[in-house]
Amino acid sequence: MSNTTYDTVIVGSGIVGAMMAYKLGKAGKKVLLLEAGPPATPHIAMNGKTKQAEIDKFFAAVIKTPGAPYANNPNAEKQISPGVNKSFDGFVSYKSPKDNYWIQTGKTGMDSMYERSGGGTTQHWLGTCLRLLPDDFNVVSKYKLAPQLPGAIDWPITYDEMEPYYTQSENEIGVSGDASVDEALGAHHSADYPMLPIAQSYLDQTIGSKLNGQVIQNQTINVVSTPQGRNSKEYDKRPGCMGNSSCVPICPINAKYDASVHIRKALATGNVTIQYRSVVYQVTVGRDDKVNGVKYKQWNQDGSAPIEGTAIGSNYVLATHAVETPKILLNSPWKDGNTVANSSDQVGRNLMDHICMVTWGHFTKSGTDLSSDPTGKSLSPDDYEPLYPYRGPLSTSGIPAYRNTTQRSEYAAWRIEIGNDGWIWPAGAPNSDAIYLANQGKWGADLKTELRQRTTSQIRMAFELESISCDETADSRVTLSSEYKDALGIPRPQVNFKLSNYTLNGYLKATEAAKEMYLKAGITWETTIDAGSESQPNPGYLEYNGEKIQYRGAGHLIGTNRMGSNKADSVVNADCQSWDHSNLYLVGCGVFPTTATANPTLTAAALALKVADKISG
Amino acid sequence: MSTETITFYQHILPMFTQYDRVMMLLRFDMYDYETVKKWAPRIILTFQPSGEPGGWSKLEGTHVMPVIPGPLPNSFIQQFQTWIDQGCQKGTPPFEVPTTPTGDTLSQFVSLSQHLTGFDNIGEKGNGQILAMMYYNRLHNESSHAHNIDKMLKDWSSIMSDAEPDIQNVIVTPYPALVKELIILWYTATINGAYDAKAGAFQYPMALAWRAARAHPQGWAPENTPSYWRLAPANGLNTGLGQFAANNP
Numbered sequence: 001m002s003n004t005t006y007d008t009v010i011v012g013s014g015i016v017g018a019m020m021a022y023k024l025g026k027a028g029k030k031v032l033l034l035e036a037g038p039p040a041t042p043h044i045a046m047n048g049k050t051k052q053a054e055i056d057k058f059f060a061a062v063i064k065t066p067g068a069p070y071a072n073n074p075n076a077e078k079q080i081s082p083g084v085n086k087s088f089d090g091f092v093s094y095k096s097p098k099d100n101y102w103i104q105t106g107k108t109g110m111d112s113m114y115e116r117s118g119g120g121t122t123q124h125w126l127g128t129c130l131r132l133l134p135d136d137f138n139v140v141s142k143y144k145l146a147p148q149l150p151g152a153i154d155w156p157i158t159y160d161e162m163e164p165y166y167t168q169s170e171n172e173i174g175v176s177g178d179a180s181v182d183e184a185l186g187a188h189h190s191a192d193y194p195m196l197p198i199a200q201s202y203l204d205q206t207i208g209s210k211l212n213g214q215v216i217q218n219q220t221i222n223v224v225s226t227p228q229g230r231n232s233k234e235y236d237k238r239p240g241c242m243g244n245s246s247c248v249p250i251c252p253i254n255a256k257y258d259a260s261v262h263i264r265k266a267l268a269t270g271n272v273t274i275q276y277r278s279v280v281y282q283v284t285v286g287r288d289d290k291v292n293g294v295k296y297k298q299w300n301q302d303g304s305a306p307i308e309g310t311a312i313g314s315n316y317v318l319a320t321h322a323v324e325t326p327k328i329l330l331n332s333p334w335k336d337g338n339t340v341a342n343s344s345d346q347v348g349r350n351l352m353d354h355i356c357m358v359t360w361g362h363f364t365k366s367g368t369d370l371s372s373d374p375t376g377k378s379l380s381p382d383d384y385e386p387l388y389p390y391r392g393p394l395s396t397s398g399i400p401a402y403r404n405t406t407q408r409s410e411y412a413a414w415r416i417e418i419g420n421d422g423w424i425w426p427a428g429a430p431n432s433d434a435i436y437l438a439n440q441g442k443w444g445a446d447l448k449t450e451l452r453q454r455t456t457s458q459i460r461m462a463f464e465l466e467s468i469s470c471d472e473t474a475d476s477r478v479t480l481s482s483e484y485k486d487a488l489g490i491p492r493p494q495v496n497f498k499l500s501n502y503t504l505n506g507y508l509k510a511t512e513a514a515k516e517m518y519l520k521a522g523i524t525w526e527t528t529i530d531a532g533s534e535s536q537p538n539p540g541y542l543e544y545n546g547e548k549i550q551y552r553g554a555g556h557l558i559g560t561n562r563m564g565s566n567k568a569d570s571v572v573n574a575d576c577q578s579w580d581h582s583n584l585y586l587v588g589c590g591v592f593p594t595t596a597t598a599n600p601t602l603t604a605a606a607l608a609l610k611v612a613d614k615i616s617g
Numbered sequence: 618m619s620t621e622t623i624t625f626y627q628h629i630l631p632m633f634t635q636y637d638r639v640m641m642l643l644r645f646d647m648y649d650y651e652t653v654k655k656w657a658p659r660i661i662l663t664f665q666p667s668g669e670p671g672g673w674s675k676l677e678g679t680h681v682m683p684v685i686p687g688p689l690p691n692s693f694i695q696q697f698q699t700w701i702d703q704g705c706q707k708g709t710p711p712f713e714v715p716t717t718p719t720g721d722t723l724s725q726f727v728s729l730s731q732h733l734t735g736f737d738n739i740g741e742k743g744n745g746q747i748l749a750m751m752y753y754n755r756l757h758n759e760s761s762h763a764h765n766i767d768k769m770l771k772d773w774s775s776i777m778s779d780a781e782p783d784i785q786n787v788i789v790t791p792y793p794a795l796v797k798e799l800i801i802l803w804y805t806a807t808i809n810g811a812y813d814a815k816a817g818a819f820q821y822p823m824a825l826a827w828r829a830a831r832a833h834p835q836g837w838a839p840e841n842t843p844s845y846w847r848l849a850p851a852n853g854l855n856t857g858l859g860q861f862a863a864n865n866p
Contacts, residue, residue, distance in 0.1 A: 052631065060813075060818045062807070234685060238686065240843075243846050244833075252635040253634070253636040254686075388832070390827065390857075422830070431824075434805055435804075438796075443734075443796060444784070447800065448735030448736065455832075
C-alpha cells in the first residue's frame with residue numbers, strides 16, 4: 001500500500017512471524033508484518049471486545065474442534081478438522097472439495113489443521129513446549145538409516161547450536177517445566193525454565209504409581225512432567241493456570257501463551273507495522289535472483305473488492321506454516337521451469353505430521369484381572385476406579401521412554417502424551433456417556449451414579465510417532481489445485497498425504513507396547529479402529545501389513561521446505577535461508593527434515609529467534 | 618462531543634474478561650447487570666490509582682483493578698463514567714430471560730427434573746431457575762414429543778407428593794422419548810445435538826455431565842484452589858467448580 005521499503009517483510013503473524021518481528025523491531029529494524037486474516041482478540045481489552053465472544057462461540061459449538069472459536073473467512077480460509085463442516089455442527093467427507101479448504105488426494109488424509117488470523121495456530125495449540133533431543137538432529141546418521149530410508153537427511157544444525165535459542169524462546173513464551181527431565185534424556189539446559197512445572201494431575205500420579213519402573217519393550221517407564229507454554233504463576237502480566245481444561249482450543253484467562261503477545265510487543269518497539277487481511281499469494285524475483293517483492297490482496301470486512309499491493313523489503317520471511325508456504329512458493333514463477341526457491345524440487349514435498357495412535361480405557365480397581373479379558377467386557381462400572389479426568393490442563397505429563405532408543409534403527413520412535421481429558425477426543429465424552437445411559441432408559445440416581453463411575457475412570461493416551469523425510473515421503477506433498485481457487489482467486493492447496501513404512505511399522509510396535517502398558521496399569525483396552533463410512537471416511541484409517549490402523553493428526557504440519565546441508569536435496573540452509581535467493585527466509589515447522597517426537601512449536605520459535613539474529617546481523 | 622448512549626451489554630460488559638469475573642466471583646458476578654449497576658460508583662473508584670504508593674486505588678483497602686494484566690485504558694474508565702452519568706443503561710442482552718413458565722408448571726417441571734437427573738437441587742434459584750424455565754420452553758419448541766410435556770407433568774403432579782413416587786411406571790415407561798430428551802438436555806445443554814440458538818453459552822456451563830464427572834465444563838473453572846487438579850475431588854472441592862457448583866443450576 002505505501003511506498004516504504006522495509007528492512008524485513010514478514011508474511012504470517014503466528015509465533016514465528018510475531019517473534020521475528022519483535023526481535024527485529026527491538027534491534028531497530030523496520031518491519032512490515034503481513035497477516036492473511038483478521039486480528040487476534042487482544043489480551044487487554046483495548047478498543048472493543050475481549051475474548052468473551054470467542055469463549056461463547058466455543059461454549060455453543062456443537063462440534064468442539066480446535067478451530068471452533070475462531071474466524072474462518074473465505075478470503076483467508078483455513079483448514080478445519082478434516083471431516084467437520086465449516087459451521088462446526090456436522091460431519092462431511094474430508095475428501096470433498098466443496099466442504100474443505102484443502103483438496104485431499106492421498107489414500108489416507110492429513111488430519112491436522114491451522115489458523116489464519118493474528119497469532120496463528122498458537123490461539124488453539126495445547127501449549128506443549130518440548131525441545132528436540134540432541135540425537136534428533138542427526139537421527140539418520142546415528143541410527144544408520146540411509147539404506148532403509150534413501151533420500152533421508154540430517155538437520156544441518158546441532159542441539160548445542162539451538163540450545164541458547166531454546167532457552168530464549170522458553171523465556172519469551174513463558175514455559176513452566178522441570179529441566180531435570182530433559183537432562184536425563186541428554187538434553188542439557190543452560191538455564192532453568194522461567195517457571196516451575198505445572199503440577200502433575202492426580203491421574204498422572206496414580207498412573208505413575210502403577211507404571212513407573214515397569215519394563216515394556218526393553219524400556220523402563222517413567223511418567224514425567226511436560227514443559228508447557230502455560231503460566232504456573234503470574235508471568236508477563238498474564239495469570240497462572242487455573243485449570244480451565246480448554247487449552248485446545250482456547251484459554252479463557254490467557255494463562256496459555258499465544259502469539260498475540262508478541263504481536264503486541266512487536267508493535268510496542270515502534271519499528272513494526274502490521275497489516276491485517278493481507279493475503280500474500282506470490283513472491284517475485286529479479287534478474288539477480290533476489291526477491292524484490294511479495295504480492296498480496298487485502299480484503300475488507302464489508303465485502304468490497306480486495307486491493308492489490310506489493311510489499312518491498314531488503315529481506316523477506318515466509319512464516320506461513322507448512323502448507324501455505326509451499327502454496328505461495330509454487331504460485332511464484334522464477335526461471336528455467338522452476339518456481340521460486342525450488343531448484344531442489346523439494347518445495348511442498350515431505351509433508352509430515354506426528355500421527356497419533358490414540359488409545360483409551362477405564363482404570364480399574366486394584367486386583368482386577370484383565371489378563372484374560374483386556375477389554376474389560378465382563379466388568380461392570382462397579383469395577384472401575386476413579387482417576388478424575390476433565391480437570392486441569394489437557395495434558396500435564398508424558399512418558400519419554402521411547403523417544404530415543406535403538407528401536408530407531410528399525411522403526412519410528414514415539415512419545416506418549418497422557419491426557420487429562422478423559423474420552424473427549426475419541427468419544428465426545430462426557431456427553432456421549434450421558435446420552436448412552438439415557439438412551440438405555442436409565443434415569444435418576446442410577447444414571448448419575450453410573451455416569452460418575454464411567455467418566456471419573458476414563459483415561460486416554462496418545463502415542464505420537466516420528467516421521468523422517470525421505471524418497472518415500474517425497475510424494476507426501478502440497479501442490480496447487482489446478483481446479484479449485486479460494487475466494488480471492490488464489491489456487492487452493494492440494495494435499496496428498498503419505499506415510500513411510502518406517503512410521504507405520506512404529507505404529508504397529510507402539511500398539512503392542514500400549515496394550516502391555518494398559519494391562520500393567522490396570523486399564524481396560526477400549527481403543528477401537530473405525531474406518532468411517534463411505535460418505536464420511538476416516539482420514540486416518542488404513543490397512544497395513546494385515547493390521548487395521550486408525551491414526552489421528554497432532555496438529556503438527558512439518559517438512560515441506562526442509563533444511564539441509566546441500567542445495568540439491570533441501571530448500572533452505574541451516575539459517576533457514578533459501579539456497580536460491582539470499583534474501584528469502586522460510587521459517588517454521590516446514591524446515592524440519594524430520595519430526596522426531598517433540599511437538600514442533602518450541603523448535604520453530606527457537607529457529608525464529610536464531611534467524612532474526614542472523615538477519616539483523 | 619459525541620453523546621453516544623453507553624449501555625451495559627454493548628459497552629461495559631465487553632470490557633471485562635473471564636479472569637476479571639472469576640477473580641470477583643466470591644464477592645459478586647461482574648457479568649450481571651443489576652449487580653454492576655448497584656456497585657458502579659465503587660467499581661469506578663477501583664479503576665483509578667489513589668496516588669499513594671503500593672498500587673492502591675481510590676476505593677479504600679482495594680488495589681487498582683484489574684491487578685492482572687494491569688489498569689484499564691483511560692478511555693475505558695471514561696466510558697464507565699459516562700455510563701454512570703447516563704444512568705447505567707442496560708442495552709440489549711444476548712438473550713431474553715424468560716418470564717414463563719411460573720407457578721405449578723414450573724415447580725412440577727423442576728421437581729420432576731430433579732428426580733429424573735438425580736441432582737436434587739437443580740432449577741430452584743437464580744440462574745438455575747432461569748435454566749429450568751429455558752429448558753421447559755426448549756422442550757416445547759424443539760422436541761418432537763412436545764405434545765406430551767404437559768400431560769407428563771400432570772401425571773407427575775398426581776404422584777409427586779408420594780413418599781416414594783413410582784416414577785418408572787408413571788413417567789419413564791409411558792414417556793420414554795421425552796424423558797430421554799429431558800435428561801440429555803439437563804446433562805448436556807443440547808436437544809437433538811443442538812445448543813440453544815441465543816443462550817447456548819449461558820446454558821453450557823450448567824450442563825450436569827461435568828458435575829457427574831466431579832469436574833467442570835471445559836472453559837469454565839472458577840475454583841481458586843491452586844493446582845486443584847493434583848488432588849482428588851473431596852468435600853466438593855478440587856473439581857474446578859469448587860464452591861461455585863452449588864450456585865447453579
